[in-house]
Amino acid sequence: MDIQKFFVDDMDEEKRLDLYLSDALADMSRSFIQKLIEKGKIKINGKPIKIKKHKIKANDVIEIEIPEPERLKIEAENIPVEIIYEDDDLLVVNKPQGMVVHPAPGNYQGTLVNALMYHCKNLSSINGVIRPGIVHRIDKDTSGLLMVAKNDQAHKCLAEQLKEHSINRKYIALVYGNIKEEKGTIQAPIGRDPNNRLKMAVVERNSKDAITHFRVLKRFKGYTLIEAKLETGRTHQIRVHMTYINHPLVGDPVYGPSKQKFRLKGQMLHAKTLGFRHPAKGTFMEFQADLPDYFTKLIKMLEDKYM
Structure with missing residues (x-):
């Protein structure tokens, strides 16, 4: 059983307990936190609180008792990989x-x-x-x-x-709009979107440093093909950073426009290059993966119609 403590600062005064903890514990859903509250697993200043809408105060000490995860049996499946x-x-x-x-x-x-x-x-x-x-x-x-x-x-x-940022991770992405610069670096902290827990966003509070380097590979009318290199590896990093500079990924159902032109099944993002030091041999190894067919077909269509 894990017990975590949080110390409420002035900026969180009068915030609802369940909302505060759902922001602080990004891996837990608000409904799960509410169940912990109902079961008396959360204390404020040593006293159990069973009201999920309880308003917290500055300098409150919140203790949350996180139960052991359920024992699960994950089955092997004969899926091609x-x-x-x-x-x-x-x-x-x-x-x-x-x-x-x-x-x-x-x-x-x-x-x-x-x-x-x-x-x-x-x-x-x-x-x-x-x-x-x-x-x-x-x-x-x-x-x-x-x-x-x-x-x-x-x-x-x-x-x-990964922690040392020594792994070479390069992605190919197709984004909306024409990026004027040939290359650039986006350095902006990423955390949970305070208005939508299903999304990440560039935010100052409860966030982690995030750095993405990019360079333009090809421009089309209204679209740009880029290579993005990760220096850090935050959740949805490339998707969030490109949206932050007003160039969301084509096909992105979360961060892109609501109307998708090309009937895609998801964002046009492919992890093309992966390089690292072998954990036993110590030699540097690097691998490449070609773009999948749906990606190359879209690029060919843009070359034919949007160049």
Whole structure:
């Protein structure tokens, strides 16, 4: 059982308890937090509070008792997965658009983890039952390269490289509008959108530093094809940063315009390049994954009609 403490500052005075905690605990839904409140698992200044609309005060000390996660059995499934590289320590896979990386409440089947469990006898255990082997993630509707650890030692080494920002991660993205600069850097902190918990946003409070480098590959009439290089790896980073500079990704159902012109199934974002130091051998390895067919077809159409 995990107990976390929060100290309320002046800026959060009179905020609802459930809203405050849902912002502070981004991985927990508001409904789950409300259930904890109802069960008396949350205390303010040492006293259990069972009213979810309770207004907090400056200098309040909030303690939340987080129960142990339910024991789940994730099943291996015979799902085809494109493996770019594999050895005793790791795999590099090319995830298709539409595939979720790992199981989550309400979605325990059909994920990349289910497929990997069928293919591999061993995966690292650091991230628990739901995310075995998963060192980093890409969104469901983003395609491309992911590294997967087969043992805990490899996992720790790869995770440390992510933390040090030494992994080379480059994406290809198609965005709305014409970017005038040939290249640029977006440095803006990302956190949970205070107005919509399903979205991330550039915000100053409860956020983490985020840096994206980009360069223009090709311009079309009303669209730009770019390469984006991640220096940090925040949730939805490229999607949020490009929206922040008024160039949202084409096909993005969350951050893009509500009307999508090309009947796409998700954002035009592909993790093309992945380079890292091998956790056991110490040698630098780099992999490339070609753009998927739907991406190249759209680019060809833009070349024919919008150049």
